[in-house]
Amino acid sequence: MPIRIITTHLEFEGQVSEQRVVIEGDEPPVWGPDAALSIVGTPQPRVDGRERVSGVAEYTYDVRLPGMLIAVGLRSPHPHARVTRIDATRAEVAPGVRAVYTRFNAGDFLHPDNERPFFGEELPYAGDLVALVVAESRAQASDACALIAVDYEPLPFVIDPEAALQPDAPHVILTRENNGLSDEYPKTYERGDITRGLAEADVTVEVRFETPAALHNSLETHGATAQWDGRTLTIWTSTQDVYGSRRQVASALGLMHNQVRAIKQYMGGGFGSKFGTHSSGMLAAYAAYKLGRPVQYMLSREEENLCTGHRSPTIQTYHLGAKRDGTITAIDLHAIANVGATGGWFPPVSMVAKEMYQCPNVRTVDEGARTNLGPFAAFRAPGVVEGTAGFEVALDRLAAALNMDPLEFRRKNYAPEHQAMERPYARKLLLEAYDLAAERIGWATRDAEERRYPLGRDGHLRRGVGMASQMWGGDGGPPAQAIAKLLPDGTAVILTGTQDIGTGTRTVLAQIAAEELGLPLEHVRVELGDTEFGVFSPGSGGSMTLSSVGPAVRMAAVEARKELLEVISQLAEAPTDAIELRQGAVFSRETGKEMGTIASFLDQLDGHEITAKGMRGPNAEGMTVRTFGVQFAEVEVDVGTGEVRVLRVVACHDCGRIVNPLTFSSQIEGGIIQGLGFALMEQRIVDDRLGIPVNANLENYKVPTIRDVPEIEIIPLDRPNIHANTLGTLGAGEPPIIPTPGAIANAVAHALGRPVDALPLTPDRVLKLLNQEATV
Amino acid sequence: MKAFDHVTAASTREAVELLSSAAPDGARLIAGGTDLLTLMKADLIAPPRLIDLKPASELRYLRFDDAGALHIGALTTLADLERHPEVAQRLPVLPQSVRDAATPQLRALATVGGNLLQRPRCWYYRGDALCWLKGGSACFARDGQNKYHAILDHSPCVAVHPSDLAPALLALDAELVIHGPGGARVLPVESFFAAPTDQERVEYRLAADEVLAEITVPRQPEGARGAYLKVMDRQAWAFALVSAAAQVALRDGRIEHVRLVLGGVANVPQRIRAVEDLLTGQELTPKLAEQAAERAVAGAKPLAHNAYKVPLARELARRALLAATGLMV
Ligand SMILES: Cc1cc2nc3c(=O)[nH]c(=O)nc-3n(C[C@H](O)[C@H](O)[C@H](O)COP(=O)(O)OP(=O)(O)OC[C@H]3O[C@@H](n4cnc5c(N)ncnc54)[C@H](O)[C@@H]3O)c2cc1C
Numbered sequence A: 001m002p003i004r005i006i007t008t009h010l011e012f013e014g015q016v017s018e019q020r021v022v023i024e025g026d027e028p029p030v031w032g033p034d035a036a037l038s039i040v041g042t043p044q045p046r047v048d049g050r051e052r053v054s055g056v057a058e059y060t061y062d063v064r065l066p067g068m069l070i071a072v073g074l075r076s077p078h079p080h081a082r083v084t085r086i087d088a089t090r091a092e093v094a095p096g097v098r099a100v101y102t103r104f105n106a107g108d109f110l111h112p113d114n115e116r117p118f119f120g121e122e123l124p125y126a127g128d129l130v131a132l133v134v135a136e137s138r139a140q141a142s143d144a145c146a147l148i149a150v151d152y153e154p155l156p157f158v159i160d161p162e163a164a165l166q167p168d169a170p171h172v173i174l175t176r177e178n179n180g181l182s183d184e185y186p187k188t189y190e191r192g193d194i195t196r197g198l199a200e201a202d203v204t205v206e207v208r209f210e211t212p213a214a215l216h217n218s219l220e221t222h223g224a225t226a227q228w229d230g231r232t233l234t235i236w237t238s239t240q241d242v243y244g245s246r247r248q249v250a251s252a253l254g255l256m257h258n259q260v261r262a263i264k265q266y267m268g269g270g271f272g273s274k275f276g277t278h279s280s281g282m283l284a285a286y287a288a289y290k291l292g293r294p295v296q297y298m299l300s301r302e303e304e305n306l307c308t309g310h311r312s313p314t315i316q317t318y319h320l321g322a323k324r325d326g327t328i329t330a331i332d333l334h335a336i337a338n339v340g341a342t343g344g345w346f347p348p349v350s351m352v353a354k355e356m357y358q359c360p361n362v363r364t365v366d367e368g369a370r371t372n373l374g375p376f377a378a379f380r381a382p383g384v385v386e387g388t389a390g391f392e393v394a395l396d397r398l399a400a401a402l403n404m405d406p407l408e409f410r411r412k413n414y415a416p417e418h419q420a421m422e423r424p425y426a427r428k429l430l431l432e433a434y435d436l437a438a439e440r441i442g443w444a445t446r447d448a449e450e451r452r453y454p455l456g457r458d459g460h461l462r463r464g465v466g467m468a469s470q471m472w473g474g475d476g477g478p479p480a481q482a483i484a485k486l487l488p489d490g491t492a493v494i495l496t497g498t499q500d501i502g503t504g505t506r507t508v509l510a511q512i513a514a515e516e517l518g519l520p521l522e523h524v525r526v527e528l529g530d531t532e533f534g535v536f537s538p539g540s541g542g543s544m545t546l547s548s549v550g551p552a553v554r555m556a557a558v559e560a561r562k563e564l565l566e567v568i569s570q571l572a573e574a575p576t577d578a579i580e581l582r583q584g585a586v587f588s589r590e591t592g593k594e595m596g597t598i599a600s601f602l603d604q605l606d607g608h609e610i611t612a613k614g615m616r617g618p619n620a621e622g623m624t625v626r627t628f629g630v631q632f633a634e635v636e637v638d639v640g641t642g643e644v645r646v647l648r649v650v651a652c653h654d655c656g657r658i659v660n661p662l663t664f665s666s667q668i669e670g671g672i673i674q675g676l677g678f679a680l681m682e683q684r685i686v687d688d689r690l691g692i693p694v695n696a697n698l699e700n701y702k703v704p705t706i707r708d709v710p711e712i713e714i715i716p717l718d719r720p721n722i723h724a725n726t727l728g729t730l731g732a733g734e735p736p737i738i739p740t741p742g743a744i745a746n747a748v749a750h751a752l753g754r755p756v757d758a759l760p761l762t763p764d765r766v767l768k769l770l771n772q773e774a775t776v
Numbered sequence B: 001m002k003a004f005d006h007v008t009a010a011s012t013r014e015a016v017e018l019l020s021s022a023a024p025d026g027a028r029l030i031a032g033g034t035d036l037l038t039l040m041k042a043d044l045i046a047p048p049r050l051i052d053l054k055p056a057s058e059l060r061y062l063r064f065d066d067a068g069a070l071h072i073g074a075l076t077t078l079a080d081l082e083r084h085p086e087v088a089q090r091l092p093v094l095p096q097s098v099r100d101a102a103t104p105q106l107r108a109l110a111t112v113g114g115n116l117l118q119r120p121r122c123w124y125y126r127g128d129a130l131c132w133l134k135g136g137s138a139c140f141a142r143d144g145q146n147k148y149h150a151i152l153d154h155s156p157c158v159a160v161h162p163s164d165l166a167p168a169l170l171a172l173d174a175e176l177v178i179h180g181p182g183g184a185r186v187l188p189v190e191s192f193f194a195a196p197t198d199q200e201r202v203e204y205r206l207a208a209d210e211v212l213a214e215i216t217v218p219r220q221p222e223g224a225r226g227a228y229l230k231v232m233d234r235q236a237w238a239f240a241l242v243s244a245a246a247q248v249a250l251r252d253g254r255i256e257h258v259r260l261v262l263g264g265v266a267n268v269p270q271r272i273r274a275v276e277d278l279l280t281g282q283e284l285t286p287k288l289a290e291q292a293a294e295r296a297v298a299g300a301k302p303l304a305h306n307a308y309k310v311p312l313a314r315e316l317a318r319r320a321l322l323a324a325t326g327l328m329v
């Protein structure tokens, strides 16, 4: 097939980038609203569900290789220090120890992405790596860690992001001039005239809103098992990106790409923190390469919570203005995000303020602050969850100041076009979503006395209903490839290089291939998570996996089907358009009669396998594809104890075609539960005098339990978006978490009849809102 | 965690013998291990020997005697206590107190004895810092992150007692039967708990060679009812921010007997005598419950991040009293 190189645009986590990609052949026409599909769109249990629930599935931690050594890290207890001396002699001779790496013998081992040494001299946060002990057993490695003597020279540190931005603040990293994220920051976006917009307003509000650092706490921590056999470095790693892992390991060790193989079969969660193989993976690879023995380095929960990333805490200050009739005239946002000591980019906190609602005069200032804490990493709609919470809370304040119904207010300021980019949306079903979801939650009666005061005015319970809108991308994009192979017995293997990070990718890809190949689902096997046997796919993130890889799989299956029909046509001496494939069998279109199984034809060919390739084509130009959706939450607050309970969440999102209602609802439910955690309980707590997080564990960093989970009602729109890709799908991974905290915060404010100024809404914070006495 | 050796004790007597023959700090009892092992994994303690008490099955029982007292063997699990129908009927405050403790898996392992002997959850204590309670000189929580800490100041340490069961046992005037090399002694659970001191940096008073054998709950006054309330940062699997246990008996509509105990406010569960004095002989009205609750937090001295515990403790005290009197469910 002829190839062509094209330029296309890809929006990933709020950043639009231009990409040059190779396109080969032509994609099949999009599955429109009338496409007759029998497997796609039906609820299918996970194809690998049995392995997962029975414990057979091998996670990275489960990898056990003959002669495998275990690595344990020694990490800095200081928020900022210089390592002046390390005496590892006792550790080196301790029982079972095979190596101890420190800056004095591995100081030249550099992270390929930022050139920082893995074992630095300057350690800018508590939890940065000082030494790695590799031993025959975990117990021996940890015992040896305790034998390493380290001299630290403590350095001044700063934990509070606003303090860090002061001119006289201690330097978070000594060699940097200041604690700003980079020379590009603070970064200002402006359209219209903000001063005029505020002057024109009849009503203005100023809102300061703070969001906490949330820790991913994937059940499976970061880490890897690596093996070097003299020819190939194989790394089993907990990653959202096997190709990124291959690249990192190859460049860190100076190997060629064809000498590195990265594998990820089953994943215990990543949520954005696992692009590439993390320093733990590269360290496992380093040790395996040096020692010639397999090495496993899986992080402890505490390490996980100190050094692998977090949703950056934000301080958002809004200045909003509107006309009496509710028309917004001005949106001014100053957003500070604490990116930790070594965070590399700014989470798009201000994206929603720029785009979500109609407004001619907008100014946003993004300011990234470095502090002596672990680095920020992408976390399920990074920036946008925080930004949506702050902005939607601020909008409710403005609606209240205008004495307007919050939903009406949002309808009034509906943005039909992408204002920042001045171009149309491929489609926007938000008004319809508002109607459907408002009806379901009972928005009209939200102020009814008996609903707000379930135990009467003297009772201790108050209920409230709040809402927030959502927008996200997730239409996917090239490059992504797939190969479809039809085997002589009529079964199929689909080769991809993507990974199933727990979302059900393997299942939905199998559905797509089975649909096009006319095979029963159980006759299709999808291979993924392995750079050796796969073909290139991007990292799994940005809610894009299905929409990037799915079309490639579909095209490969379509191409394979074409060849199969050709084969059958010649063998059966019937034209290809007279034949139909269904459930593994061949039917005559004319008579409807079965002509035999697919296998019965392929079997006549002496081992011939049909192999076909598919590629994701370019994205639509001149328009922006978005998910758009809304969530409503109803909460009950105990005003005596400050406890908040979320009773119901109603979610209505436009995620395009729904390939599998079961995997779709898992995404929506998971996103809502994770968002509920952010709204009500999750927060890293740091002692700023000592400069250390005090709750880097699952006891005091609280994630929701099953008892915290509300009734979740999903209103699926399930309409293919024909501009998105040939499947008509949009992502569903991030959309459900985005509006959850904002909707809950607005519901709590409604219940209490007072503004909410920060998350999470733990009992102590709610009591503080209610009670002067609770504030010191 | 350091390596250790593991022996078993088949009886209370054997456990006492093994303990008393060990060097100082040489051995520790292990029951369910749910607290002990976390301390060992964090290297807070490193006993060279563990004496496994679980084979001493004579210590696992729940029995009412003819006089109406409940005898709880120290190895009884929280799950046993939660599920015992007669206990639920006669002393409902007990199952109420353990129902929201930890998780079902933990309750199946955790013993009643171990629950009373568990150490504080203070994050500095459980972390690396050498704080006062661990033998250091400073309490880091007092001027640091202290949202989960005490509002009553009883020692250099401001950690609170984590047990849910302990406040309920205090409200029931329970007693402990303790076996040592010199025989058995009995003491009220209230005097078993004590704020740590310079010499004894621990929240209970038990010698290293003693075994806690039984918790005895005396017969309660006629018609006594109880309630245990706990507020957490989430709906399950969390220690109490504040908890309140109340046990009340009425005669002719007036309070004849009352106990009010607060958890999560001090180094040890706090019996509030001032409230008992105020209420005895009175008819409990919502107004009086409010006054009593006010009195319950009279001496509170909150720290920088835990002032919310004052209104919270007051509210739980009020509700527990009303619930135990049947005025509020
Ligand atoms: C995640 C988690 C959550 C928890 N949540 C709660 C909660 O919400 N509420 C709550 O009340 N508790 C909670 N706990 C604590 C739990 O209830 C206690 O750890 C448990 O009750 C201890 O009992 P055990 O049998 O496991 O004791 P062990 O860990 O075996 O022993 C604890 C201590 O008691 C000593 N000991 C044990 N038995 C005896 C005896 N008979 N005589 C003398 N010494 C003895 C041991 O030497 C040790 O020092 C939680 C624990 C965990 C890990």
Ligand code: SF4
Pocket (backbone or CB within 6 Å): B120, B122, B123, B124, B125, B131, B132, B133, B134, B138, B139, B140, B141, B142, B149, B156, B157, B158, B159
């Ligand atoms: S409260 Fe007690 S345990 Fe916590 S730091 Fe202070 S002394 Fe240590």
